[in-house]
Amino acid sequence: MSKLPRSFYTRENVLEITEELLGKFLVTKYNGKITAGMITEAEAYGGVIDSASHAFKGRRTGRTEIMYLEGGRAYVYISYGIHHLFNVVTNEKDIPHAVLIRAIEPVEGIDLMLKRRKKKQPDYTLSSGPGSMSVAMGIKVYDTGTDLLGDKIWIEDRGIKIPQKKILRTIRIGVENSGKDAHLNYRYIIADNPWITRSSFNRIKE
DNA sequence: CGACCGATCGTCT
């Protein structure tokens, strides 16, 4: 049960970091109330050379500026005008790598997650999918830039190691028109965990 | 269960 140190995030291999984030625990604390879940699905975004990244070709705007900070911060932005998508910034300052957290398995504060999602009973849609996950955890776009070594949003290692053979790599979602890198296997999934995006789970079942 | 579609608005061109 230890908070991931800065050195976890500042490494240069974003694929390695994405894979290692599976099985780690994302925790938020708002108004003293904790919600937490185990990361089950995440996507790597490779910065300036990745045509699917917001920072492709070194694009710097008010929104993407966060990605150029030192690793270990939250990059949150709005998608489709509705959804707040939570990313972890990685690598050193000026290298805009990021990992999109797409799904978690709820562990703590499930009552609060249900309230935020306006649901009565937990089901696999509670926190599977980046927009739903953010709602369940209470993460909003104004959390962008939050230091993950602070006491508001952080990621913990609770001693769980996902075996290599249970990790599935596949293409990222929603980037099919993003050019040369649309086909890269940059999405990492815990294959036997039902708390992942529904379409993925159905596909894995065969 | 898969395909389609509307919602909704900040960001970038």
Added chain:
DNA sequence: GACGATCGGTCGA
């Protein structure tokens, strides 16, 4: 002025 790193509802088979 167009378009998403999406979601949830509906429709048809």
